[in-house]
Amino acid sequence: MSKYALFLGCTTPIKVPQYELSARWVSKRLGIELVDIEDFVCCGFNQGNLSIEGGLLLAAMNLAFAEAQDLDIVTLCAACNGFLAETVAELKDEATRDRINKKLSLIDLEYNGRTKVKHISRVIYEDVGLDRIEKAVKRDLSKLRVAPHYGCHYLKPKSAFEGFDEPDNPKTLHHLISATGAAPIQYETLLHCCGGKTFPVSPDIAHLLIEKKLNNLQTMGIDAMIVQCQTCYLMYEGQQQKVAEKFNTQYKIPVLLYPQLLGLAMGGDPATDLGFDLNTMPLDKVLAKVEE
Amino acid sequence: MSNKIIRTAELDPNFKFEVTAHESARDLNYCFACGSCSAGCPIHEVFPDYNPRKLAKMIKLGLRKEVLSSDYIWYCATCRTCEQRCPQKVSFFNVLNVLKNIAAKEGYAPTAWVEQTKQVMQTGIVFPIEETCVKKREQLSLPSLKGEGKKAKKLIETTGLDEIESRG
Numbered sequence: 001m002s003k004y005a006l007f008l009g010c011t012t013p014i015k016v017p018q019y020e021l022s023a024r025w026v027s028k029r030l031g032i033e034l035v036d037i038e039d040f041v042c043c044g045f046n047q048g049n050l051s052i053e054g055g056l057l058l059a060a061m062n063l064a065f066a067e068a069q070d071l072d073i074v075t076l077c078a079a080c081n082g083f084l085a086e087t088v089a090e091l092k093d094e095a096t097r098d099r100i101n102k103k104l105s106l107i108d109l110e111y112n113g114r115t116k117v118k119h120i121s122r123v124i125y126e127d128v129g130l131d132r133i134e135k136a137v138k139r140d141l142s143k144l145r146v147a148p149h150y151g152c153h154y155l156k157p158k159s160a161f162e163g164f165d166e167p168d169n170p171k172t173l174h175h176l177i178s179a180t181g182a183a184p185i186q187y188e189t190l191l192h193c194c195g196g197k198t199f200p201v202s203p204d205i206a207h208l209l210i211e212k213k214l215n216n217l218q219t220m221g222i223d224a225m226i227v228q229c230q231t232c233y234l235m236y237e238g239q240q241q242k243v244a245e246k247f248n249t250q251y252k253i254p255v256l257l258y259p260q261l262l263g264l265a266m267g268g269d270p271a272t273d274l275g276f277d278l279n280t281m282p283l284d285k286v287l288a289k290v291e292e
Numbered sequence: 293m294s295n296k297i298i299r300t301a302e303l304d305p306n307f308k309f310e311v312t313a314h315e316s317a318r319d320l321n322y323c324f325a326c327g328s329c330s331a332g333c334p335i336h337e338v339f340p341d342y343n344p345r346k347l348a349k350m351i352k353l354g355l356r357k358e359v360l361s362s363d364y365i366w367y368c369a370t371c372r373t374c375e376q377r378c379p380q381k382v383s384f385f386n387v388l389n390v391l392k393n394i395a396a397k398e399g400y401a402p403t404a405w406v407e408q409t410k411q412v413m414q415t416g417i418v419f420p421i422e423e424t425c426v427k428k429r430e431q432l433s434l435p436s437l438k439g440e441g442k443k444a445k446k447l448i449e450t451t452g453l454d455e456i457e458s459r460g
Contacts, residue, residue, distance in 0.1 A: 010417035013437055014425050021432055038438040041416035042408075047453060049366075049405050050396040052316065052389055054453035058412070058444060079370075103450050107443045152371040157383075167376055193334045193371035200404035201366040208338035209369070275432070 002127040004074035004118075005066040006034040007084070009230070010042050012076050016230040018275025019076055022259035023120055025273045029266060030128045030136065034074065039065050043075075045083035045153075046197075059087035060100045063117075064109035073117045078229035079197075081119040082153025085160040088117055119154055121228045121258055122164060125172050133179040138267035141181035143289040144223045146261070148173040148184050149213075149236070151229035152193050176258060177226055180265035184226070189216040196231035199239075210235055210243050214251050224254040224286055226261055233257060237281055254281045264290060303354035310394070311351055316386040323348050329374035329384045335367055342367050344374055344384045351387075360395040366402050396456045406458035413445035413454065 012019050027034050040062055048055030062084065066073045075081040091097045091113060101110050118126075124133070155167040165172045168191070177184040192213050195206035214236070217225065227233050237255035244251040256279070263274040270276035276283050312318050329344040330336045336343055342364050350359050359365065368388050375383035395401065408418040415421055421439040429436065448454050 010419055013429070013434070014417070014419045014421070017428060017432055017434060020434060024434075036435050038435075039440075039443070041441065041444045042412045042418055045370075046405060046408055046418065047412065047448070048389055049392050050401055050409060050456050051448075051451045051453035052314075052393055054409075054448050054451040057447040057451065061443065061447060082372075103447060106450070107446055152369075152373075156372040156376060158376060191373070193369040193373075195334075195369050197370040198335065198367055201363070201402050205335060205339050205342075205367055206369075209334055212334075212338055 001031045001033060002123065003033040003035065003071065004123065005037050005040075005069065005071040007040055007043070007062065007073045007075045007080055009075065009077040009080045011234070012230040016233055016257070018260065018278040019230050019233065019257040022257060022263045022268070022274040023076055025268055026124070026259045026263045026266060027120075030124065030132070032074075032123060032127060035069065035071055037065050037069065043077075043080040043083050044087075045079050048083075055083070056087060056090070057100065057103055059084055060091060060104060060111050061107070061109060063087065063091070063115045064104055064111040067111055067115040068109070070114075072115055074120050074123050075117065076120055076230065078119065078151030078153040079231065081117060082156055082160065084117040086157055088113070088115070089160045119228065121154070121173060121176060124262070125176055130175055130179045133176070133262070137179075137181055137265045139265055140291040141261070141265050142183070143291075144182040144286065145221065146177060146182050146184055147187060147217050147220065147222045147225045148177055148190070149194070149225055149227045149232055150191075151227065151232045154228060173226070173228060173258065177261065180262055182261060182265075185220055185222060187216055187220055189213045194232040194235035196235050199235065206235065207239065207243050207246055210239055211247050214240065214243060214253060215249075217253055218251060222253070223289060224256050226256055226258055228258045230257070237279065240281070252281065254279065254283050254286055256283075256286070298353065298355070304356040305354045307354045307356040307359075308352050311387065311390055314390040316383070317390040319380070319382045320348065320351065320387050322380040323382050324380065325349060326379060328377045328379060329382075332373040332377040334371060334373065335369055339367070348384065348387070351391075359391060360398060361400055365391045365395060397452075399457060399459055401456055401458050403458040403460065406456060409448065409453055409456070412441055413448055414441045415439040416441040416444050
C-alpha cells in the first residue's frame with residue numbers, strides 16, 4: 001500500500017473533474033491511498049513567467065504542506081509534476097532552501113527536503129507495476145488502437161526525474177497502455193507539445209501546434225488519444241472542433257485521460273466511476289469495441 | 293521582430309550581462325549558436341519567425357528593447373525541448389523566464405498571466421470557484437475546494453509579483 005498527498009492543481013478540479021474522478025477510482029482499487037490537503041495552492045509554474053522567485057515560493061509552500069504530514073506528493077497535471085519535482089531538486093541547495101524557508105516562516109511553514117514528487121502515471125508504473133495492472137484487467141480492450149501523448153513535463157526537466165524514462169524516447173505510457181490490453185502506436189509527432197502555455201498569449205499559434213498532431217493522427221486509424229495531463233486534454237479535445245473549422249477539415253478523435261482507459265479495463269462504470277460523459281467527444285465508438 | 297538594419301549606437305552592450313547575472317540564465321554564456329534549440333522547438337516548426345537561436349543572438353547583440361517588448365518571448369510553449377537538446381546544457385527555457393521577468397517589471401506582461409496571479413491571491417488557484425463547479429463536484433462526490441489564497445498572497449507580496457501590471 002502506498003500513500004500520497006494528492007495534488008489536484010488548478011485546472012483539473014475546475015475543468016476536467018473526470019480526470020480526478022477516474023484517478024481516485026483506479027488508485028483506490030490498486031492500493032494507492034490518496035490524502036487530500038485542502039491548503040494546497042497553485043504549483044507556481046505559471047507565476048514563474050512573471051517572477052521566478054514567486055513561482056519557487058508557491059512550489060515550496062506546497063511541498064511544505066505535504067511534508068508537514070510526512071507525505072510525498074502525487075500530481076495529475078504534468079506541469080505541476082515537472083515544476084514541483086524541479087523545485088525539490090533546486091531546494092537541495094542549502095543556501096536556496098534557507099532563503100526560501102525564511103519567507104515560508106511568514107506563514108509558519110518549513111520545507112526540509114523530505115517530500116518528493118511523482119506523477120500519477122509514474123506511481124502506477126512503479127508502485128503498482130505492469131504485472132499487477134494486467135492482473136486487474138477485467139474487460140478486453142484489445143481491439144482499441146490508441147495514440148499515447150506524454151505531456152512535456154511528465155519527464156522534463158530530465159534532471160528532476162532520477163533516470164525515470166527518457167524524454168527523447170519515452171516508453172512508460174506505451175507500457176502502461178499495453179498493460180490494459182489496448183494497443184499503443186508510435187507516430188511522427190509523438191513528442192509534440194500541446195501548446196497549452198502558448199494558448200493564453202496566442203491561440204493562433206497553439207492551434208497550429210494542435211493541428212500538426214491531429215493531422216498526423218487522422219491518418220493513423222486510431223480509436224483515441226491517451227493523455228496524462230488535463231491541459232493536454234483541453235488542448236486536443238477542447239480545441240479540436242475549433243481547429244477543424246479553422247483548417248477546413250474534420251476531426252473526430254476522442255481523447256481519454258490514462259486513468260479513464262485503465263479504469264475501463266478494470267471494469268469501472270464508464271459514466272459513474274470514470275466520468276466518460278464529461279468528455280465532450282462522444283465515446284460510444286470506443287465503448288463499442290470493448291468487450292465485457 | 294523585424295529584419296531592419298541594426299544600428300550599433302542603439303545597442304545596449306550591457307543587456308547580456310543583465311540577463312546572465314540571473315543564476316538560471318548564466319549558462320547562456322556557453323551558447324555557441326549551433327541552433328539545436330531552434331531545430332527542436334515545436335513553436336519554431338509551426339511558426340518559423342519564432343526562433344530561439346535568433347533571440348539568443350539578439351540578447352548578445354544588445355537589442356534590449358526589441359527583445360523585451362516582443363510578443364515572441366511569451367510564445368514559448370515551455371516544453372523544454374531546447375534545454376533537453378542543447379549540447380552546451382543551456383536552458384533556453386530558463387533564459388526566457390529571466391527575459392519575461394525583466395519584461396514584466398517594465399510593463400510588458402500579457403494580461404492573461406497577470407490576471408492569473410491576481411486570481412491565485414484570492415482563491416489560491418488560477419480560477420474562481422464558481423457555483424456550477426461546486427455543484428458538479430458535489431454530484432460526483434468529490435471533496436469541496438477550500439479556495440483560499442491568503443497564504444499564497446503573503447508569499448507573493450514578498451517578491452513584488454503582486455505589483456506587476458499588465459500591458460493592457
